[in-house]
Amino acid sequence: MAKKEVWQGNEALSESALRAGCRFFAGYPITPQTEITEYLAKRMPQLEGRVFLQGESELASINMVYGASAIGARAMTATSGQGLALMAEGLSQLSDAGVPAVVVDVMRAGPGNGGTESSQGDYSFVSGSLGHGGFKAFIFGPSTVQETADMVYDAFDIADKYRVVVAILIDGMLGHLIEAVELKPFRDMDSLPFRQWAEKNDPTGPKVHWCMGPNWEQHARDVAAMYESWSELAQVDEFMMDDAEYVVTAWGTCARCCKTAIRALRAEGYKVGMIRPKTIFPFPKQSFAALDEGKVKQIINFENAIPEQFLVDVKAALAEARKDIPIVSYTHGMGTCFTADEIEAKLREVVK
């Protein structure tokens, strides 16, 4: 095993993206994402065939990514909530045109200008629909720096394979965490999958990146079927679930804080476990379908968003599986995040 190196979340993500073959990045500075833009501005010129460009806005940046990807380059952008709102139009166009890209949202607090502190408040915005129209992104929700690096590495392959936008949803806390990670090696750029549809490689192919046409409705049906087929790609971390009577549901950094609290309760013999989705879409419904109503007494949801967003998916998964298990939910938001101590205290109230 290669020796682990110490990386900040944002920078590990950036370096891993380059190693995965990202050739084009356009972005606009915004806290807490800025380290990604700064790192790539410095790093990309050191590598052959890579282009970094600071756009005049997020609006321009996502469209630059669209152009670069449509012509065959693996491309990425990164932003935070406000920027993602501006990018919504472009992301919608990419998803309709079947042009892949990786988009990173380092979430910050609140709607409007909000605050720069960490939050999980873009969950619904990203997972609901990719901009207008209802098409979706494949969404990763990592909780450690290692997972962030690994997921962005895989994100480019998924984006290419399905011709979709892959979103990496992290928050300011994870973007700024520093942990030891093992980064994957540089991809051989010549070995990347052939993008037959890209302008450069297919001069005889369809000449217009534009799905509208006589078969547009069928195209949407195909896309919907593709989303269905993703259910087997869902990734989940089932933590201490084997005999769990109390099941915590959480994702991202909030979930890792739950782990500390769960360990503390486990040490005292309480049967607490956690379902932590690692992919937000596809959502790991299987884990909820597998819950034993006779055994699980209570589901306890924690998230750093007010009102709850993640909880909606949890409830939907339970409803779909016709599981009638009581749910209680706790939230923080607007820049305040759960600490392990608070979670532990809440869990104690539930299990006593």
Next chain:
Amino acid sequence: MEQKIYGLPEGMNDKKTSFCPGCSHMAAYRTIVESLNELNERDNAVIVRPIGCSLNADYSFDIHAIQSMHGRASAVATGVARMHPEKTVLAYQGDGDAHSIGIAECLYAANRGEKMTCIVINNSVYGMTGGQMSGTTLLGQRTTTGIREFDNQGAPIHVAEMIAQLEAPGYVARAALYTPKDIMQAKKFMVKALRCQKELGKYSYIELLSFCPTNWGVKPVDCIKYAQENVLPVYPVGELKTCF
């Protein structure tokens, strides 16, 4: 013995379009295709198309195309040009597209000196949505969203002149697609704009004044007179900046 003296250039077909009678869009396309043919660049070209009336000719010409969102063509073209500087990259935009909703993308692409040519079809009105006021609507011009008054909307915006003041662009010109003579001048400018991009690696901007008889409320046969009397005094044609 029949002899063909006029027809579609190579790279254009006679597929049906849904342009209104008297529209200038096909003249603009023809100018572009002929200029690319002349420079032997058509197969090497990528055109980024906007949202607007130009969509009515979806499959009328044989140039690699990327469809952009309204106003963003210059940003999309930037991505293409940065990854493939050897391509001849065109952003085909309208006045609502490049001069209103996408003015930031348009100006910044120009200011960065992207290796591309921005072509703006200026008919002083939003055509596709049915004749609303645009940034280039003339003072006193009647639109479905009102008559343009200086006190309310200011004067028609002059983006070509703004771009000509920037340092990076190599070629900036405005031409008209009114009379055959105008169209020949437009073609001359277009070739220069493309050469500036191709040979000198610089940014080119060319604005093409066009008719919109439907939304102007002017009969196609009267359009030349109307445009010469009303549009040309506000938007004079000519080269504003040249590198040749």
Next chain:
Amino acid sequence: MEKSVLMGGFGGQGVQTCGKLLIYTTAEQDMIATFYSQYGGAMRGGTSNCTVITSDEEIGAPNKKNVDYVVAFNIPSFKKFEERIVPGGTMIANSTVISEDMATRDDINYVFFPATQIAEDVGNVKTLNVVMLGFFCEYSGMVSTEAAKAVVADKMGKKPALLELNKKAFDIGVAEAKKAKAC
């Protein structure tokens, strides 16, 4: 077994760098560790703090409320973070600016040493964070002092003159910690 330290001071005192040097050291020793800092408004001029946690298993919460050690560079950090030390934990305080009679708890240990004074004596007040690092590593044993010194030499050695100052600052910090442990 988790061990944790919270460092706090004014922006510009090198608190973040001190924490980063600590986590670089953990990586040299193949330890599992995480570094968490509050950013944003705290970045320029205001108070700055960071938490470093080491463990022998995957680390959950990076934003630990209660920590084993606090390293206070200034008074506001001393006041704010004193209550967050676990019973039996230790407050390491910069006595050049923090008076010993500010201590309010009797269930934690207090260790005062004149860190800013030492840095000034070394010749550059900017070495304050390295003095603190040397002291903390030696006093807490959370990481190897030798490994930390190697990291300082590697990361703080861009300018040769500053490197020598930093090495000296680190050594004095270590010596102070040995003295403190002896009493």
